[in-house]
Amino acid sequence: MARRRDPAELTDAALAGDRGAMARLISLVEEGGEPARTVGRSMFPLAGKAYTVGITGPPGAGKSTLTDRLIGRIRKDGDAVGVLAVDPTSPFSGGALLGDRVRMQDHATDPNVFIRSMATRGHLGGLALATREAIRVLDACGIPWVLVETVGVGQVEIEIAGTSDTTVVVLTPGAGDSVQANKAGLLEVADLFVINKSDRPGTQDLERDLAFMLHLSDRGDGAWQPPIVRAVASTGEGTDQVWEAILEHRRHLESDGRLVARRQERLRREVAAIVARRLERRAVDACQGAAYERLLGDVTGHLLDPWAAAAEIVESLAG
């Protein structure tokens, strides 16, 4: 049987609850181009109801295990949940790749759990944009919770996880994580810290360091103060507390219109990112052909500096 690839047909099927169609829509979104745009256009008006939770932190912090626990917690309430595992360092996608993600396959037979990995197809900015579109597919199909897990704490991971409604930063004791978290910019994006593996030595130190750093960056009266929650994801200890803290943050955002403002700001940035991306494509188009090769010859011959060459190329685009 031929796989249906027509976006409109897939959209109808996905909206009617066909999970296979949903997966294929996300593949289309990931691949980009005109089919992705068609999917995006039909999903956008239907989206806006799902709540997104970003889960980030250094490798080995236990993000996948915690995600697995949160899936279980959400399912206990009867809600459906989508998980996007985003790996900017991998060119692969579409399945559970990392060893520890195999755990999530506990939920493989549950039709109300949709797990999907997303990976780079050559353009990191594209991955962030594709992730937003994939969230919209899940959202439009009526999934009320979307967990976005990233593999590490690079700029792209933080950009992706940090634009969720609630961002959970997972750290572990004894790994010097508080200093690294600070350096990586995790402090600014965190709405909630989870100290995972908190049965290990160093938990109190990490907690104190985090509390101190949060104190230094005090966001002022009425602002959300990120709580620090202990957990041992491998046993499930602390899962309820993590979930309660997420719900608490959601209530905080919803109570005073901040959720709407946050989402509007996110859309703003998304539009700017798409504009930048499109202009970048124009740049790539401009960086080929005989005239460009001549300019480049002058650069590699050290007759013309790269900025002067770039200025000429940009000018030629305007003309």
Added chain:
Amino acid sequence: MARRRDPAELTDAALAGDRGAMARLISLVEEGGEPARTVGRSMFPLAGKAYTVGITGPPGAGKSTLTDRLIGRIRKDGDAVGVLAVDPTSPFSGGALLGDRVRMQDHATDPNVFIRSMATRGHLGGLALATREAIRVLDACGIPWVLVETVGVGQVEIEIAGTSDTTVVVLTPGAGDSVQANKAGLLEVADLFVINKSDRPGTQDLERDLAFMLHLSDRGDGAWQPPIVRAVASTGEGTDQVWEAILEHRRHLESDGRLVARRQERLRREVAAIVARRLERRAVDACQGAAYERLLGDVTGHLLDPWAAAAEIVESLAG
């Protein structure tokens, strides 16, 4: 006394050997704008002789200590050396910031050692470009060796370190580094692996893992096969072997015209990055004003999807 800030005056002083003027030129380059362009224009025709060595690897691998050792090794031969310590996660620059960088201050009184940190000023792509310009300042001033050390293994760090003539990837045993290195894309950029802290358990395992992964990604006949060198940077053990491997790679590149080809490809990518950056600025300019706000209102009102809005903005730029 007023600090001289005139680029032309600073350039003359730097070329005559004034290290303070060199430092200020790098500050200008880092700040961007027209003075940076002036510096770039005057340095570019004079540059192209320095050999650059990128040093990257996960936090805690001992990159700074190894860099320190390499400085000592290079000085033993009587050559001058420049070090750029690049930290995409820090907004600070211009001094030795990280605790372990203090070691490098052993060389602070040596006029033939120039150490400088570079940090983000709001734009990561800008940092990569500014690093290239800073290298050119050192190069034009007659420094034959430039070591570029990055703090971590994010995309930007790899982009920066990975565009050196020789890229050294520093790993440590027992930290699961081989898997992480693979995931982070370090395997592709490495010309040479250093297993630092090789007096610790797990060294053989790491060596075997790396050899196996390199075998999997065999680059074919005649291609450079990245050697794996053991070191204990804290005691200086293995420094000579690391340096010998760097020289060996240099000889390999120089023997068959690959160095020229590599540098030309680097310039190519630099021009494309500058073009992209300039177009991005245009995008930011385009993303303000009444017309833009109206479009954005439609997006946040879910009447218009982000891609359609972006397309309208890009069109308005062309018109």
